[in-house]
């Protein structure tokens with residue numbers, strides 16, 4: 001894969017396009033996501049996550065829309081107060 005995502009977690013779609021395993025399935029469940037959505041979950045490769053994930057801003061309007069689609073409320077704005085990694089949706 002072009003970035004630093006472990007090859008075992010993604011597959012080539014076409015040419016230089018890769019996709020995280022599990023993101024084409026229904027229900028969607030990225031292979032890098034650990035934990036239980038809505039309770040406690042986190043990206044297991046956060047520092048090496050792909051560019052599409054880096055472009056998706058935590059607590060943004062799109063983030064709130066995606067969370068709402070899964071029955072979750074918006075991210076608590078205090079999530080980064082402690083400087084830790086955010087919980088993934």
Ligand code: SF4
Pocket residue numbers: 020030031032033034042043044045046049050053088
């Ligand atoms: S940020 Fe989410 S979608 Fe992206 S690699 Fe991590 S768990 Fe997967």
